[in-house]
Amino acid sequence: MSLKDFFMKLVNKEISPECNIAVTSSKEIERIELSEALAASATQASLNCNIIELTKGVGIYIHYRLKTDITTATPASQNGFAILMQNARKSKLYLPTFPQSGNRKQTLRNDLVDWIHNNGGGWSTQSYANTQGKEFIVSLTEAIWYIDMRSHKKLEERSFHIPNIFLEFFDRANPESHKHSRKLFDANELNLHCQSLAPCATSSWMLMANFDWLR
Template sequence: MNICISKESKTLHSWYAYPILYKMTIKEFFDKLIMGKISPECNISVNLFEMIDHIELSQMLEAGTTTIQASSYCEIIESTKAFGLNIHYYLKTSNIITSHLVLCQNVLEILIQTQKKKFLPSSLKYEKLNKKQVLYNDIIE
């Protein structure tokens, strides 16, 4: 089957033929494809957190060809037999996930800043601290 992946007007992955290895849904195929489990030699530059907006199946790759929208939970073998071997995945255009990932680059730092008062214990305030207590305070800080 032939696969294309787009987001907005940009093509993230041009048409490329892939084998259908076994019975799975169209969504499972997409997930395995972007994780490199279908064809590891083909490098697909799609974020693992991208969400599918809609999926179109068609008989031919030519412009103006009739396309059918399909649910991501349809069985891929049955769908491609009935509606065509060309599957075009359109990804959602929301940048919420991307901006969230940028903010979460250092998760530990964010956790400490936002939840310090709620979840993290306070450091020990003794006159003399043994080595374990010093280590404990260093970890908390």
């Protein structure tokens, strides 16, 4: 069931009939946010996201922000500073932390963290960032490094094309600079890297609005 479906069941009194929600259409939803607690920072989600996955991975509190909430609010009665602080808490995202190093592979890893930050991505809590986020960054780093040590151009020659969004992270391994020859691709090893990244594509955090640019 999607977040949108759940909302409509509430409106139609199919769930919790005692609730009196005077809304006739899901089009009146301005946005949806989820949080771990009522007063905790919230993360925006898409209407069509699966409600079970998100409540397990992001938080059990679902906040439906309706368009009517915004149009009927009286600006004069609102504290501007409080609104700014509230919005700041809602928009705050966290990134995985790694030790700084001059090692090329570790530099790549930290550059990937910066890349996510610069594109508006991140996780709803530091705990999620250091578990889900760290797992994703490590798997992506290992996959890119494995391909780069063997040259991504060899994959292109075989009609396997790297998405343009990742190309800036290649041509860094440069094994020749250490007087090593480039290794050959091994189908089993390459498949292991794919399997490591595959769960991330359908994870609840990947379905959040702040990762739209990556999907």
